[in-house]
Amino acid sequence: MTVYETDVPGVGKKYELERRGGERLVVLVHHDGKRELFRRPDDDSDSEKLLDVDGPNARKLGSILEGAYFQPVEADSPGVPLGESIIDWTTVEEESPLVGHTLRDVDLEERTGGTLVALQRGTHTMGNPDSDTRLEAGDVLVVVGSRNSQEAVADLVRP
Amino acid sequence: MSVLVQTGAMLLLVAVAGSLADRFGQSVIPAYLAAGVVLGPYPPTELFGFPTTFTPDEAAVTLFHELGLVLLLFFLGLHVDLADVFADARRVLSAGGIDLVVNGGLGVLLGVAFGYDPVSTLVIAGVVYISSSAIITKSLLDVGWIANPESDPILGTLVVEDLVIAVYLTLLSAVVLGGGTVEGVAVSLAKGFGFLAVVAAVGWYGTDYVERAVTTERDELLLLRVLAVTVLVAGLAVQFDISEAVAAFFVGGALAQTDEKDRIEHIMSPARDLFAALFFVAVGLHADVRAIGDALPLLVAAIVASVAGKLASGYLSGRVYGLTERRSARVGAALVTRGEFSLVLASLAMSADAVANGVAEFAIAYTLVMALLGTTLTRYEGRIAGLVGRHTDATTQSSAAS
Numbered sequence: 330m331t332v333y334e335t336d337v338p339g340v341g342k343k344y345e346l347e348r349r350g351g352e353r354l355v356v357l358v359h360h361d362g363k364r365e366l367f368r369r370p371d372d373d374s375d376s377e378k379l380l381d382v383d384g385p386n387a388r389k390l391g392s393i394l395e396g397a398y399f400q401p402v403e404a405d406s407p408g409v410p411l412g413e414s415i416i417d418w419t420t421v422e423e424e425s426p427l428v429g430h431t432l433r434d435v436d437l438e439e440r441t442g443g444t445l446v447a448l449q450r451g452t453h454t455m456g457n458p459d460s461d462t463r464l465e466a467g468d469v470l471v472v473v474g475s476r477n478s479q480e481a482v483a484d485l486v487r488p
Numbered sequence: 489m490s491v492l493v494q495t496g497a498m499l500l501l502v503a504v505a506g507s508l509a510d511r512f513g514q515s516v517i518p519a520y521l522a523a524g525v526v527l528g529p530y531p532p533t534e535l536f537g538f539p540t541t542f543t544p545d546e547a548a549v550t551l552f553h554e555l556g557l558v559l560l561l562f563f564l565g566l567h568v569d570l571a572d573v574f575a576d577a578r579r580v581l582s583a584g585g586i587d588l589v590v591n592g593g594l595g596v597l598l599g600v601a602f603g604y605d606p607v608s609t610l611v612i613a614g615v616v617y618i619s620s621s622a623i624i625t626k627s628l629l630d631v632g633w634i635a636n637p638e639s640d641p642i643l644g645t646l647v648v649e650d651l652v653i654a655v656y657l658t659l660l661s662a663v664v665l666g667g668g669t670v671e672g673v674a675v676s677l678a679k680g681f682g683f684l685a686v687v688a689a690v691g692w693y694g695t696d697y698v699e700r701a702v703t704t705e706r707d708e709l710l711l712l713r714v715l716a717v718t719v720l721v722a723g724l725a726v727q728f729d730i731s732e733a734v735a736a737f738f739v740g741g742a743l744a745q746t747d748e749k750d751r752i753e754h755i756m757s758p759a760r761d762l763f764a765a766l767f768f769v770a771v772g773l774h775a776d777v778r779a780i781g782d783a784l785p786l787l788v789a790a791i792v793a794s795v796a797g798k799l800a801s802g803y804l805s806g807r808v809y810g811l812t813e814r815r816s817a818r819v820g821a822a823l824v825t826r827g828e829f830s831l832v833l834a835s836l837a838m839s840a841d842a843v844a845n846g847v848a849e850f851a852i853a854y855t856l857v858m859a860l861l862g863t864t865l866t867r868y869e870g871r872i873a874g875l876v877g878r879h880t881d882a883t884t885q886s887s888a889a890s
Contacts, residue, residue, distance in 0.1 A: 335640075337639075338567035338569075338572075338646070339621065339622065340634070343634070355635035357634060360757070367632065373812070375636060376633075376635035377632075
């Protein structure tokens with residue numbers, strides 16, 4: 330996308346963004362922080378003003394457009410980004426082969442590459458659980474690791 | 489009356505005049521000017537039976553007047569960016585050149601045709617030539633053309649005009665201050681350009697130094713430093729018989745080179761708006777409308793000829809930029825507006841003996857009419873185009889204006 334920048338003396342700066350089909354978006358950044366957004370459908374048409382916003386709101390809008398302001402959360406995988414890693418929750422079902430084994434036996438880190446940071450049992454959360462802890466049905470493993478590690482954990486827990 | 493009451497009353501009148509103009513979608517500059525004319529000691533001295541003569545403290549008015557003039561030119565200098573001209577030199581200089589030749593030439597012809605002396609003719613040419621950057625930019629924002637291609641030739645033409653003003657003012661003030669003899673003019677020209685060379689050299693080679701001198705974290709200190717430097721340099725210039733306006737222009741130009749340009753603009757704008765408004769009122773206060781009688785034929789001829797002139801030169805400039813006929817016509821319509829610089833010239837003409845009587849009043853009346861005509865042409869361009877039946881591109885609708 331081509332962006333043209335021009336000074337508008339006494340007003341501020343004008344940015345024109347060229348879009349497909351000859352459409353242009355024109356952003357006018359005033360010296361006082363006000364921003365105006367215009368749209369011109371094609372070369373022959375006049376610009377229509379779409380909105381004007383003040384500085385703080387323009388920045389908020391900008392970061393939303395950029396995808397940096399709100400992190401979209403996917404319903405089926407509530408992950409939080411930690412660089413390459415994510416934190417994921419995996420429930421140990423009743424039929425899981427891990428039920429009854431200690432964490433030392435399971436050796437999750439060696440087998441999946443993920444790190445068990447907490448174990449949730451009912452309303453209780455054990456941070457950095459002891460390796461003698463025996464897994465029970467309904468436990469939730471909170472694991473930090475790459476997506477591959479998270480999949481390996483899910484495979485391991487699955488009956 | 490105390491100075492405070494007088495100033496307060498003056499500000500109130502400025503505020504009322506500005507609000508009224510804004511209510512009718514007009515520029516505030518002619519409104520301030522008209523307020524000054526009505527309140528001044530010359531006719532009209534009453535309105536609907538009420539006496540309207542208002543004589544504020546002359547020293548205070550002079551100070552407002554001077555500060556307004558200095559700040560107007562300072563901002564002009566701050567905005568002039570040679571990079572803007574050279575970024576698209578061919579088209580910008582063509583548009584600016586057409587504008588200068590057609591409208592400046594028209595001004596000279598008018599002065600000569602009405603038998604004015606060379607100095608007065610030079611003033612008339614300037615008044616007729618220079619479009620109003622302030623009012624036109626505001627109109628472009630109001631009607632939404634700012635986001636259209638026609639804004640390029642319009643703004644390009646204004647940039648060239650701003651550059652020409654610097655040279656023109658230096659020349660004119662040298663001629664006016666030179667006292668009419670060839671020798672006097674030569675001396676004051678040399679002094680003028682010498683002083684400017686010094687300011688320009690400091691601005692150009694001493695950017696780092698200038699920047700360090702004005703830069704400060706605190707906004708109020710930045711405002712004070714910039715104001716102090718500008719007013720002081722302008723004042724010194726007057727001591728050397730150089731126009732304060734030209735000096736202020738170059739101080740603005742020097743500060744425009746620094747990284748603080750945008751901040752200075754932001755911080756200084758309210759000061760400029762205040763003093764510029766008072767400047768316009770002060771120009772009106774000093775205008776004797778009776779003097780327009782002698783210049784009436786010139787006024788009528790100038791209005792007719794220069795509307796046609798700007799429409800034609802603007803249209804040609806639009807075509808140079810490869811715009812459609814409709815958009816090119818808009819370039820002309822927008823540029824019809826005259827404003828602050830024609831008034832700067834009016835104020836210069838008032839104080840100079842070398843300029844014929846009535847020229848200042850001509851400039852004031854002319855600016856009033858042209859500011860109103862220009863903004864009206866811009867605002868109702870859609871309807872006018874419809875009436876004239878020149879809908880060359882039928883899809884074009886002034887949607888942003890509605």
